[in-house]
Amino acid sequence: MLSRTADHLYWMSRYTERAENLARLLDVTHQMSLVPKSVEAENQNWGAILALNSLEARFAESYDEINAENVLRFMVMDPNNVSSIYSCLRAARENAHAVRGTLTAETWESCNMTWIEVRGQRFEQITTAGIGQFFEWVKLRSAVIRGVTFGTMLQDEAHHFIRLGGYLERADNTARILDVKYHVLDGDDEETSDFYQWGALLRSLSAFEVYRKVYRDVITPARVAELLMLRLDMPRSLHACMRGVVRVLEAIKNGQSAETERLAGILHAHIHYARIDDILKDGLHEYLTDFMDRIYELGDGIGRDFLVPAE
Structure with a gap:
């Protein structure tokens, strides 16, 4: 196999998995934020996500305060954050497109449809519908891509x-x-x-x-x-x-x-x-x-x- 093809397949998988795991991390932080605690303690929990992913400096370039809304906006749908769910799903699709001939039609369509659905959403729409529902959707789409991939390739x-x-x-x-x-x-x-x-x-x-x-x-x-x-x-x-x-x-x-x-x-x-x-x-x-x-x-x-x- 050409190293370039292997590279795209490897990173397609990593970015898909990364989007899912980021959804899991944000989801558990969001659920824990529903338990009454001080504003300072809650913001520290959200700040820990930035520190864990070494994103404090990049976050500070666009946001003045670490709080639930800003961190969620940054980590979910910010196209300028290469580690956001939006960016990970975009990168997964780009890598899949580069090796479309190596993938089965079902795998490509699953990956492409996931990107089409997420790019059509805005953060305000996601929060109105329920941020937890969006995280479940990301986990489900990742599972679908994984299942189709290993079930057809x-x-x-x-x-x-x-x-x-x-x-x-x-x-x-x-x-x-x-x-x-x-x-x-x-x-x-x-x-x-x-x-x-x-x-x-x-x-x-x-x-x-x-x-x-x-x-x-x-x-x-x-x-x-x-x-x-x-x-x-x-x-x-x-x-x-x-x-x-x-x-x-x-x-x-x-x-x-x-x-x-x-x-x-x-x-x-x-x-x-x-x-x-x-x-x-x-x-x-x-x-x-x-x-x-x-x-x-x-x-x-x-x-x-x-x-x-x-x-």
């Missing part, structure tokens, strides 16, 4: 690069959501750090019903972290994502990818043999920060070994 190299982009992006975003929300909730007082907020966090990662099935008990911070990080049978966990990355790299390896395979294997082993008690004892934030740094390094390796070199 030949399981060849193109399929592998789409999988690789999705796994890597999902691992990074699960770590980000858990990092920013775990400490906000764990630091709350008993009155606000309750079932509703922990349930909102789990639902943001489609993990609420899974948690109930696995633990059959009250929601606790340690178990939430364990489920989203270490459970191999949880589809969005760090462990499951890294196993997927290792398997895909094994299938597409070439003469120069040995180091990237090694880095992926080390990170997978780091998660596979971890214990939640040890992670929490040493510091969850430190563990997740290190994990995200390694994901970034792994992404660089994948780009160097398989994709179009950065100009």
Whole structure:
């Protein structure tokens, strides 16, 4: 496969997954904002989203104040923010268009229709209809694209690069959501750090019903972290994502990818043999920060070994 084709497929998948995970992060923050708290505390929660995505400076160029409306407008429909849901879906469509001949007709139409629908909306329309409804739509469209892709495409190299982009992006975003929300909730007082907020966090990662099935008990911070990080049978966990990355790299390896395979294997082993008690004892934030740094390094390796070199 040409590296340019692999590059477009990989980034099509990453941008689609990124839009979905951003919708999940914004949705859980919005749900948590419905619980009574001080204006300062609420704005800190919205500011944490900007900090998590290193967007404070870019946000400050267009907005004077960090609050729910401004952050939502910036992260949902701002075309000047390359990390907004709008921009991610646009980039996913552009990458899909570049390799339209490699995709099945159903995959292309799903991706293209998603972009057509989102570009026809304005932020005011979205908030009037209900911002939560929009986030559900983004998650549904991502699921449709993913389902159509893996249900119709030949399981060849193109399929592998789409999988690789999705796994890597999902691992990074699960770590980000858990990092920013775990400490906000764990630091709350008993009155606000309750079932509703922990349930909102789990639902943001489609993990609420899974948690109930696995633990059959009250929601606790340690178990939430364990489920989203270490459970191999949880589809969005760090462990499951890294196993997927290792398997895909094994299938597409070439003469120069040995180091990237090694880095992926080390990170997978780091998660596979971890214990939640040890992670929490040493510091969850430190563990997740290190994990995200390694994901970034792994992404660089994948780009160097398989994709179009950065100009």
